[in-house]
Amino acid sequence: MGYQEKVRDRLKSDGIRSAQRGNLWERVVSAYDRGMAEEVVRELDAVVKPLADQVDELLGRLRERL
Amino acid sequence: MLKLQSVRVKGFRGITDENTVGFDQPVTILFGENHQGKSSMLNAMEWCLFGDECAGANTGIRERIGWEIVNRRSAEARVWLELETDEGTHVLERSQAKGRKGTQFSLILPEGSVLEGEQAEQALLKLIRLSFRDFLTTVYQHQEAIRAVLTQEPRHRNDAIDRLLGLSDYRNILQGFAKPTAENTQKDIAQDLSRFEGELERVLKNMEAQVSTERERVQSLGLSEGDVTNERAVQAAERILGSVQSFAKDLGLPEAALTLPEDWTRCQDFCNEAETRVRELLRKSPDMTQQDQLIQQKQALDRAVKVCTGAHERLRTVREERDEFLKDQGTRQSLEQRQKAVSSEIEKIDHQISQEDQRAALVARAIQLLETLDYEPNGSVCPVCGSRVENLLDHLREEWERRQSTVVAALRVDKNQKVEDKKAISKAILECVRIDEKFSEASAEFKEASTAMAEALKREVAKDEDPVAVARKKLENVNEQLAGLEHVICGRQDAAAKIEAEVKKLTATCVVLRLEEKKRTVDTMRESKEFKYISQLQDRIAELVGDIRALKNAVMGAAAEEARSKIDSAQQALDEHFRALTRNPAVDRVRIEVNTKETGHEYQVLDQDDQELTAVLSQGDLNCLALALFLGLSRAAKEASPFGCLVFDDPSQSLGSDQKRRLAEQLEVAGQADQLVISTIDAELKDLLTKVVTKSKTCYNFTNWSPERGPKIVRE
Numbered sequence: 001m002g003y004q005e006k007v008r009d010r011l012k013s014d015g016i017r018s019a020q021r022g023n024l025w026e027r028v029v030s031a032y033d034r035g036m037a038e039e040v041v042r043e044l045d046a047v048v049k050p051l052a053d054q055v056d057e058l059l060g061r062l063r064e065r066l
Numbered sequence: 067m068l069k070l071q072s073v074r075v076k077g078f079r080g081i082t083d084e085n086t087v088g089f090d091q092p093v094t095i096l097f098g099e100n101h102q103g104k105s106s107m108l109n110a111m112e113w114c115l116f117g118d119e120c121a122g123a124n125t126g127i128r129e130r131i132g133w134e135i136v137n138r139r140s141a142e143a144r145v146w147l148e149l150e151t152d153e154g155t156h157v158l159e160r161s162q163a164k165g166r167k168g169t170q171f172s173l174i175l176p177e178g179s180v181l182e183g184e185q186a187e188q189a190l191l192k193l194i195r196l197s198f199r200d201f202l203t204t205v206y207q208h209q210e211a212i213r214a215v216l217t218q219e220p221r222h223r224n225d226a227i228d229r230l231l232g233l234s235d236y237r238n239i240l241q242g243f244a245k246p247t248a249e250n251t252q253k254d255i256a257q258d259l260s261r262f263e264g265e266l267e268r269v270l271k272n273m274e275a276q277v278s279t280e281r282e283r284v285q286s287l288g289l290s291e292g293d294v295t296n297e298r299a300v301q302a303a304e305r306i307l308g309s310v311q312s313f314a315k316d317l318g319l320p321e322a323a324l325t326l327p328e329d330w331t332r333c334q335d336f337c338n339e340a341e342t343r344v345r346e347l348l349r350k351s352p353d354m355t356q357q358d359q360l361i362q363q364k365q366a367l368d369r370a371v372k373v374c375t376g377a378h379e380r381l382r383t384v385r386e387e388r389d390e391f392l393k394d395q396g397t398r399q400s401l402e403q404r405q406k407a408v409s410s411e412i413e414k415i416d417h418q419i420s421q422e423d424q425r426a427a428l429v430a431r432a433i434q435l436l437e438t439l440d441y442e443p444n445g446s447v448c449p450v451c452g453s454r455v456e457n458l459l460d461h462l463r464e465e466w467e468r469r470q471s472t473v474v475a476a477l478r479v480d481k482n483q484k485v486e487d488k489k490a491i492s493k494a495i496l497e498c499v500r501i502d503e504k505f506s507e508a509s510a511e512f513k514e515a516s517t518a519m520a521e522a523l524k525r526e527v528a529k530d531e532d533p534v535a536v537a538r539k540k541l542e543n544v545n546e547q548l549a550g551l552e553h554v555i556c557g558r559q560d561a562a563a564k565i566e567a568e569v570k571k572l573t574a575t576c577v578v579l580r581l582e583e584k585k586r587t588v589d590t591m592r593e594s595k596e597f598k599y600i601s602q603l604q605d606r607i608a609e610l611v612g613d614i615r616a617l618k619n620a621v622m623g624a625a626a627e628e629a630r631s632k633i634d635s636a637q638q639a640l641d642e643h644f645r646a647l648t649r650n651p652a653v654d655r656v657r658i659e660v661n662t663k664e665t666g667h668e669y670q671v672l673d674q675d676d677q678e679l680t681a682v683l684s685q686g687d688l689n690c691l692a693l694a695l696f697l698g699l700s701r702a703a704k705e706a707s708p709f710g711c712l713v714f715d716d717p718s719q720s721l722g723s724d725q726k727r728r729l730a731e732q733l734e735v736a737g738q739a740d741q742l743v744i745s746t747i748d749a750e751l752k753d754l755l756t757k758v759v760t761k762s763k764t765c766y767n768f769t770n771w772s773p774e775r776g777p778k779i780v781r782e
Contacts, residue, residue, distance in 0.1 A: 002197065003235045006628060010620040021613045021620075028617065032239050036123050040242020047610050048248045051603050055255050058596045058603075059262055066269045066588060 067710035071148035077140030080106035082776035092761035096745040098768030103777035104745040114145040114160045116198045117169045136164045199232035204703040207696045209716035215692035227669045236625030243618040273585040280578045299330040302572045309565045317351040333576045364544045370522035371537045377515035381508040398498045405491040415481040426470045626667035630660040636698030643694035685720040711741035718751045730754035
């Protein structure tokens with residue numbers, strides 16, 4: 001069994017989040033295949049970045065109302 | 067059981083020309099100095115088996131980053147590898163053209179059929195049943211793996227042992243998790259939100275203070291708390307509209323086109339319009355217009371009086387000056403006549419002087435002539451003075467000269483006096499001209515001022531009238547009219563001021579209402595859908611950050627578990643090989659322990675007393691540790707691995723002579739079960755292998771490498 005499967009097996013015991021974490025793992029593996037650790041860093045950043053951008057935008061809108 | 071039969075290489079890395087190495091003996095030694103193509107030959111086998119998988123950064127081998135497959139002087143790299151299996155010989159052929167990505171692969175099966183491309187790759191995978199990682203761990207001992215273990219830096223040694231165990235992927239991926247970008251983003255968001263809540267509180271406090279100040283202002287304007295409502299604001303606007311309209315009516319001007327606001331939000335615009343309109347009505351009112359006209363007339367008259375008075379004064383002064391001059395010097399005509407008369411007298415005197423000079427010259431000439439004639443009447447009577455003289459000619463000369471000088475001198479004095487007179491008259495004429503010009507200018511200025519006065523008076527000024535007096539009388543009249551208007555205008559201004567005061571009250575009311583509404587908006591901001599959505603996003607981010615953390619833990623856990631499993635399986639063999647290689651009297655037993663830390667797993671090399679060993683191990687011992695680990699893993703994997711061969715690339719890098727001998731002994735043991743391929747630059751090891759290893763051997767010498775041809779490979 002390769003490293004991908006071994007990590008995936010461990011994630012299966014994560015309960016309700018296992019599916020999401022499984023998907024995240026697929027993204028990480030794909031990023032690693034594309035460009036090693038640097039690409040993994042970018043991929044992990046991209047996980048929360050869109051949400052962080054939304055928070056920024058919403059806070060900006062609220063600040064305009066102050 | 068898979069065994070190596072031969073490898074044929076062309077255009078691969080350091081190999082330019084086609085070269086073949088046969089593995090027909092149980093032990094094959096590749097011998098030669100550095101950069102002679104030995105490693106290229108071994109790497110070629112690896113590449114033929116695993117293709118791109120063994121190249122590049124994801125191999126976990128630093129030296130493989132930017133690896134060039136195709137030899138720089140070749141158009142393509144091509145490797146043929148013959149593997150001996152129980153079924154017969156499999157021939158693998160892999161090639162890659164220069165500048166192209168990807169490789170071409172074919173496999174000739176023992177019965178002669180040829181597989182190509184993906185089908186061939188699949189068949190190879192079934193045949194070797196080993197990943198590239200496992201191949202590195204159990205079949206092919208890389209020289210880089212030993213070099214990496216030789217480091218004194220624990221973190222790097224952990225990396226190196228991971229590589230020896232085939233766990234580079236875990237470690238590489240965990241490097242990607244090392245930078246906590248997502249967690250930092252989460253913290254940044256929490257801080258930004260906290261800052262925003264702080265701003266919210268500050269704004270609210272500020273607004274409360276503003277509302278309080280504005281309410282006080284409203285009260286100071288005479289309004290009560292009850293007046294600050296939407297309904298009252300609209301009513302106030304209605305009253306203002308009525309006032310503006312009746313103001314316009316009083317002034318006799320058209321009614322103001324003002325729109326009554328529906329609610330307080332429109333009141334500010336209404337107030338601005340009403341204020342503008344009231345000012346406009348006041349400006350356009352007939353009284354104000356008349357007042358403006360009168361003020362303008364007054365200013366024009368004031369200016370005209372000032373100018374006229376000045377001009378009149380200047381004219382009077384010049385006239386006095388002229389009269390004075392005439393009295394003293396006479397008219398210009400009389401001065402010119404006098405000048406002419408004096409000039410004529412001067413001419414006459416000049417004529418007389420000239421005549422005297424001629425007579426003097428004549429007499430002098432006569433005396434001179436008489437002297438020439440020797441005329442010398444002694445005791446004669448002088449015809450000039452009548453006295454008797456002895457020397458008449460001398461007496462005549464002296465007498466004549468005395469008389470002559472007296473007459474001419476008197477004439478000259480007279481002339482000088484006349485010249486002075488003439489100069490004085492010329493000067494007086496010039497002064498007369500100047501006064502005449504000045505008088506003309508003053509007269510013109512006065513005439514101009516009189517014209518301006520006529521304009522200010524709006525009528526012609528008669529010749530017998532004093533323009534200044536007329537103007538002053540007119541000014542009195544204008545002032546009376548202005549005073550009469552003042553009262554009326556004050557009344558208008560009062561009316562306008564009253565409307566403006568009402569407008570001011572309504573404006574103040576609107577300010578309070580607007581501030582209160584804004585305060586309500588800010589007050590309820592935490593209940594807004596945006597704010598709630600931010601909370602949801604925060605929760606979602608926290609969830610994702612949790613996922614990332616869980617994923618990191620899973621990778622670390624799997625890596626540690628696999629490391630532990632591999633180490634456990636090889637522990638006994640590792641201990642035996644290490645002790646056999648080092649014969650270190652202080653070490654009765656060696657074992658590797660895998661410890662899980664927050665940042666990942668770490669390896670500890672412990673002795674029989676559980677003391678950390680790496681700190682006291684020599685470079686040679688560390689080299690032995692790497693070899694022992696490889697041999698241990700290889701032994702542990704023996705049952706599962708289809709390969710019946712072991713490949714060593716420069717295994718004696720830091721070994722001493724005794725350790726090299728012991729390595730040869732260990733290889734002798736390993737060679738009993740497996741085919742061995744050993745690449746070395748070490749002549750001592752080569753000799754030891756020749757002596758110690760009992761299996762039959764063959765040696766290939768790699769020499770004379772050149773970029774054009776590659777190495778010269780000679781079988782001994």
